[in-house]
């Protein structure tokens with residue numbers, strides 16, 4: 001998908017999801033899902049295992065296709081941004097540990113060489129990693145020597161250093177003890193990106209703050225504070241647009 005033109009990155013962005021529908025085989029996972037998210041906002045996505053939380057994140061990152069509906073960032077669809085640029089702005093941090101070769105520093109260096117990342121502003125990776133409760137030295141250890149919790153935080157730190165507009169996080173604290181999870185929560189609260197945050201921790205939205213989308217659609221508590229309840233016969237209207 002080639003970009004039609006080089007779009008400037010605005011200082012503040014809005015991810016808009018309109019009537020998203022996604023099936024996997026015969027299984028309709030999402031239907032008529034609509035919401036929007038601005039820079040600095042957090043949307044928690046909760047729901048039982050298998051309900052489609054990861055599928056949603058993959059659709060938002062354009063890693064999986066959608067059957068129908070639309071996605072846009074600052075009013076422009078993925079085709080206008082081009083897929084590499086879209087993914088550099090709407091970045092998915094995997095739940096599963098990825099078997100990267102070499103060290104995190106080497107991986108980060110390779111990412112910075114990608115055309116979509118060149119000439120973009122970056123954060124200071126060692127400082128970010130420290131804020132997540134790790135010694136910066138972990139960046140020079142082999143990925144395979146890192147514990148699950150270290151690898152999870154290093155992956156998140158790399159994503160933060162690349163300064164995406166929207167972060168798609170699949171249980172980013174699932175491998176962490178409470179103290180480490182608290183550090184990650186603090187760093188994410190202030191990172192400035194819009195975050196779609198899949199969580200199985202029922203207390204996390206209260207600790208961090210943000211809106212909650214409960215899946216499957218229409219389950220109680222899905223609308224955030226001050227947000228209208230879904231309309232009848234609308235399978236999912238996560239929350240009203242501003």
Ligand SMILES: Nc1ncnc2c1ncn2[C@@H]1O[C@H](COP(=O)(O)OP(=O)(O)OP(=O)(O)O)[C@@H](O)[C@H]1O
Pocket residue numbers: 024027029047048049050051052053054055056
């Ligand atoms: N590549 C695939 N092929 C077939 N089915 C898939 C595929 N990916 C996801 N699914 C199915 O889609 C549904 C949603 O999966 P998904 O991984 O999004 O669930 P989840 O809500 O993230 O679950 P968990 O909380 O366990 O991570 C499940 O029924 C799953 O089996």
